[in-house]
Amino acid sequence: MLGIRSLTTTVLYLFVAWQxxxxxxxxxxxxxxxxxxxxxxxxxxxxxxxxxxxxxDEGTGMDSAIALAPVSxxxxxxxxxxxxxxxIFRGDKLEDKVDHLLSxxxxxxxxxxxxxKPVRLLEDMNGLRVAFSNSGYxxxxxxxxxxxxxxxxSSPAMMFRMLLRGRIQAFVTDEAVLAAYRxxxxxxxxxxxxxxxxxxxxxFLDALELTLAVPKSKQIVPMxxxxxxxxxxxxxxxxxQSIFNRYxxxxxxxxxxxxxx
Numbered sequence: 001m002l003g004i005r006s007l008t009t010t011v012l013y014l015f016v017a018w019q020x021x022x023x024x025x026x027x028x029x030x031x032x033x034x035x036x037x038x039x040x041x042x043x044x045x046x047x048x049x050x051x052x053x054x055x056x057d058e059g060t061g062m063d064s065a066i067a068l069a070p071v072s073x074x075x076x077x078x079x080x081x082x083x084x085x086x087x088i089f090r091g092d093k094l095e096d097k098v099d100h101l102l103s104x105x106x107x108x109x110x111x112x113x114x115x116x117k118p119v120r121l122l123e124d125m126n127g128l129r130v131a132f133s134n135s136g137y138x139x140x141x142x143x144x145x146x147x148x149x150x151x152x153x154s155s156p157a158m159m160f161r162m163l164l165r166g167r168i169q170a171f172v173t174d175e176a177v178l179a180a181y182r183x184x185x186x187x188x189x190x191x192x193x194x195x196x197x198x199x200x201x202x203x204f205l206d207a208l209e210l211t212l213a214v215p216k217s218k219q220i221v222p223m224x225x226x227x228x229x230x231x232x233x234x235x236x237x238x239x240x241q242s243i244f245n246r247y248x249x250x251x252x253x254x255x256x257x258x259x260x261x
Contacts, residue, residue, distance in 0.1 A: 026063065026064065026065050027062060027064040027065070027084045027085060028064060028065040028066070028067050028083065028084045028085070029049075029050075029053040029064050029065070029066045029067070029084070029085045029086060029087070030067050030069060030074055030077055030078075030083040030084070030085070030086050031045075031047070031049040031050060031053065031066060031067070031068055031069070031074070031086060031087060032049060032068070032069070032070075032071050032074055033068035033069055033070055034070075034071070034154075034155045034156060034157070034177075035047065035155075035156065035157060035177070035180060035186060035188075035189040036048045036176060036177065036180035036185060036186070036189070036247055037049045037176070038050050038066075038068045039068070039186075040068060045066045045068055047068075048176060048180075048243065048247050049087045050066055050068075051243045052087055052104065052240060052243060053066055053085075053087065055236060055239045055240050055243065056212070056227060056230065056236070058236075058239070059230040059233050059235065059236035059239070060226050060227060060230055062226075064084075064085065070154060071133055071154075074086060074088070075094070078094055078097060078098060078213070078215070079094065079097055081097065081215040081216075081217040083215065084214070084215075085212065085213070085214055085227075086212075086213050086214075087104070087210065087211070087212055087213070088210070088211060088213050089107070089137065089208040089209065089210055089211070090103075090208065090209040090210075090211050091137050091140075091208060091209075094213075096216075097215065097216060097217075098213045098214070098215065098216060099213065099214050099215070099216050099224065100211040100212065100213055101211070101212045101213070101214060101224060101227050102211065102212050102227070102230075102231045103209050103210070103211050103212075103256045104210045104211065104212070104240065104244075104252075104253070104256075105209075105210050105244060105249065105252035105253045105255065105256065106207035106208065106209055106210070106252060106255035106256065107174050107175055107176050107207065107208055107210055107249065107252055108174065108175045108204045108205065108206070108207045108208070109137060109138055109172060109173075109174050109175075109204070109205040109206055109207075109208060110172070110173055110174055110175050110177075110178055110202045110203065110204050110205065111125065111130075111170055111171070111172055111202065111203040111204075111205065112159070112160075112163065112170060112171050112172075112173060112178070112199060112200075112202055113128075113163075113169065113170040113199075113200045113203070114163065114169065114170075114198055114199060114200060115198060115199065115200045116198075117169055117170075118200035118201070118203075119170050119200070119203045120203055121203070122142060122146070122203075122205070124203075125146050125148050125170060126146055126147045126148060127147065127148070128148055128149070128168075128169040128170050129148070129149040129151060129167075129168045129169050129170075130146075130148045130149065130150060130151065130168060130169065130170045130171060130172065131150075131151045131152070131153040131158075131159045131162060131163075131168045131170075131171035131172070132150065132151075132152065132153070132171065132172040133152065133153065133154070133172075137206065137208055138172045138205070141206075142205065151168055153171070156171075156173045156177045156181075157189055159171035159173060160181070160191065160195075163199075164191075164195055164198065172205075174208070175202075175204070175249070175252075176247060176249060176252075178202055179247060179248030179249055180247055180248065182248065183247075183248045185247070185248075207255060209255075209256070210252075212227060214227075240253075241253060
């Protein structure tokens with residue numbers, strides 16, 4: 001009897017250890033933690049990139065974990081190769097570190113300003129106090145050619161507040177953020193009609209390619225092949241396009257011939 005109990009305990013221990021090992025080996029998406037890309041609600045990850053990751057899991061039969069982190073942290077992890085998968089904009093000086101498995105869409109960078117001092121050309125930003133994130137295409141490409149008072153801000157929500165309170169005169173974000181705010185997708189990330197009445201028409205800059213990225217350093221060929229192969233799956237294309245539609249980005253996929261749409 002003691003032997004049976006001991007055997008049962010051993011089997012149970014091995015089963016639990018196997019479960020823990022499987023969890024440890026679970027593929028993880030590391031995604032940006034700002035609205036609408038990713039946020040936590042009721043203890044669960046939500047957002048645009050989160051839904052894209054889940055759609056890819058559904059199409060491949062994978063069961064990935066999702067970790068949300070600030071943009072600077074995501075960029076650091078990508079530079080060091082300490083992540084499994086991410087959905088990012090192509091660029092950010094990461095091309096030597098990253099393999100882009102597939103492209104989703106092109107999302108434009110946008111300058112938001114006030115009607116009393118609207119930005120209609122890139123040169124209009126000269127002399128202004130402008131907020132932008134501490135990484136990304138703008139800071140690496142347009143920022144060096146401008147004479148602005150730059151303010152690095154961690155989230156678009158803070159940028160909107162600073163603009164409406166007169167602490168900055170413009171900020172740089174992207175059209176996914178703008179579309180989500182315009183559509184009032186979340187009560188915690190919305191503006192009143194009075195607020196919108198103060199904001200000028202957006203000035204759009206370059207379009208950036210949104211891609212599924214993996215580290216070059218990771219030898220995960222079967223997973224890479226499985227993910228790259230779903231670009232031609234019509235069910236996945238339809239699912240991903242429905243996500244773009246829901247977030248007000250109905251035309252974003254039109255720029256790519258090899259897109260997931």
